[in-house]
Amino acid sequence: MNQESISQSIAIVHPITLSHGRNAEVWDTDGKRYIDFVGGIGVLNLGHCNPAVVEAIQAQATRLTHYAFNAAPHGPYLALMEQLSAFVPVSYPLAGMLTNSGAEAAENALKVARGATGKRAIIAFDGGFHGRTLATLNLNGKVAPYKQRVGELPGPVYHLPYPSADTGVTCEQALKAMERLFSVELAVEDVAAFIFEPVQGEGGFLALDPAFAQALRRFCDEQGILIIIDEIQSGFGRTGQRFAFPRLGIEPDLLLLAKSIAGGMPLGAVVGRQALMSALPKGGLGGTYSGNPIACAAALASLAQMSDENLATWGERQEQAIVSRVARWQGRFAFIGRLTGVGAMRGIEFVNADGSPAPALLAKVMEAARAKGLLLMPSGKARHIIRLLAPLTIEAEVLEEGLDILEQCLAQLS
Numbered sequence: 282m283n284q285e286s287i288s289q290s291i292a293i294v295h296p297i298t299l300s301h302g303r304n305a306e307v308w309d310t311d312g313k314r315y316i317d318f319v320g321g322i323g324v325l326n327l328g329h330c331n332p333a334v335v336e337a338i339q340a341q342a343t344r345l346t347h348y349a350f351n352a353a354p355h356g357p358y359l360a361l362m363e364q365l366s367a368f369v370p371v372s373y374p375l376a377g378m379l380t381n382s383g384a385e386a387a388e389n390a391l392k393v394a395r396g397a398t399g400k401r402a403i404i405a406f407d408g409g410f411h412g413r414t415l416a417t418l419n420l421n422g423k424v425a426p427y428k429q430r431v432g433e434l435p436g437p438v439y440h441l442p443y444p445s446a447d448t449g450v451t452c453e454q455a456l457k458a459m460e461r462l463f464s465v466e467l468a469v470e471d472v473a474a475f476i477f478e479p480v481q482g483e484g485g486f487l488a489l490d491p492a493f494a495q496a497l498r499r500f501c502d503e504q505g506i507l508i509i510i511d512e513i514q515s516g517f518g519r520t521g522q523r524f525a526f527p528r529l530g531i532e533p534d535l536l537l538l539a540k541s542i543a544g545g546m547p548l549g550a551v552v553g554r555q556a557l558m559s560a561l562p563k564g565g566l567g568g569t570y571s572g573n574p575i576a577c578a579a580a581l582a583s584l585a586q587m588s589d590e591n592l593a594t595w596g597e598r599q600e601q602a603i604v605s606r607v608a609r610w611q612g613r614f615a616f617i618g619r620l621t622g623v624g625a626m627r628g629i630e631f632v633n634a635d636g637s638p639a640p641a642l643l644a645k646v647m648e649a650a651r652a653k654g655l656l657l658m659p660s661g662k663a664r665h666i667i668r669l670l671a672p673l674t675i676e677a678e679v680l681e682e683g684l685d686i687l688e689q690c691l692a693q694l695s
């Protein structure tokens with residue numbers, strides 16, 4: 282693989298060159314087949330080259346490939362916003378805008394939160410990830426490599442511990458940290474919004490404590506602070522439901538979407554309460570390519586397949602296969618730690634004998650798995666948790682084959 286013309290600041294997990302894919306399988310340019318447990322990092326919940334998505338892309342490409350929505354609206358954007366309004370399970374009427382990526386959705390949500398509240402400060406969480414643009418970098422709850430060497434970042438942004446049964450950080454500890462923040466660092470009346478992932482993706486597939494989410498919702502309602510929920514990785518069926526936030530028993534004021542929204546086409550969205558989403562002056566939101574008609578057509582074809590029944594069936598099948606397999610591994614391999622996450626959004630932790638994170642072991646497994654035809658992706662602050670992001674549509678036998686390969690690699694380590 283000749284990489285001379287590629288920035289060396291892009292970290293490549295798998296040094297192969299892909300040629301084509303079908304559902305949960307991809308082939309490289311040497312013709313080697315891989316089972317794909319990465320799914321383009323959570324983009325391919327409906328698989329590679331999903332037939333209905335491909336058909337929609339092809340049909341749209343013959344009708345209208347581009348128009349800047351703010352110059353003149355087009356049908357696919359309007360249709361998608363209408364569909365999304367019905368798909369997002371909140372009790373209030375939604376409005377929103379489309380973007381090209383997840384980070385762009387987060388950027389726009391920050392603008393909306395500031396514009397709507399007239400306040401500046403944002404509170405994010407340890408281990409969270411919201412993108413690689415300058416403002417979203419500051420939201421990330423992890424310094425290396427994201428925030429290194431780029432200097433001052435747009436703020437103010439503060440971070441709190443992320444309470445989760447997966448990390449052992451309790452609701453009480455997080456609430457105490459919040460109390461301290463507001464007594465030592467920051468006036469509560471300066472806070473525009475809290476932002477969090479209901480299940481952290483990059484952070485290691487860690488599920489937020491619902492009791493904390495509910496306490497935070499009550500607090501924000503009292504204080505006039507917004508809640509921005511980032512479902513860019515956890516959304517569109519990854520947990521077995523449309524989104525992960527209903528498990529928390531709260532609703533967001535603004536919701537960030539991207540990744541599996543459009544089956545591989547670049548698309549994101551910010552949706553939320555109508556008054557908030559129209560708080561900025563006309564022209565304050567938009568973008569040349571945001572809501573491209575082909576990407577919208579792909580999203581419409583994706584949503585049409587995401588009935589609650591389909592998502593539950595796919596999610597339960599994948600969850601059961603993973604949970605039963607990992608339970609066996611935990612009994613057999615001392616280096617397998619916790620199974621993190623919820624539904625089909627599961628992470629497998631690698632630990633040393635003293636319980637500390639074991640990223641080197643995970644790296645060995647990932648390399649061995651690739652050689653045997655399975656692509657895996659690390660996550661977690663220490664890069665010691667394998668995040669399983671196989672398409673939800675993966676055939677049962679391909680899922681088992683992938684888990685068999687992983688098991689062989691674990692056995693080689695022990």
Ligand SMILES: Cc1ncc(COP(=O)(O)O)c(C=O)c1O
Pocket residue numbers: 322382383384385387410411412413478482483511512513514515539540
């Ligand atoms: C939860 C979450 N938010 C935001 C982003 C940024 O999305 P993008 O890479 O499309 O900018 C990601 C990407 O991994 C993510 O997982």
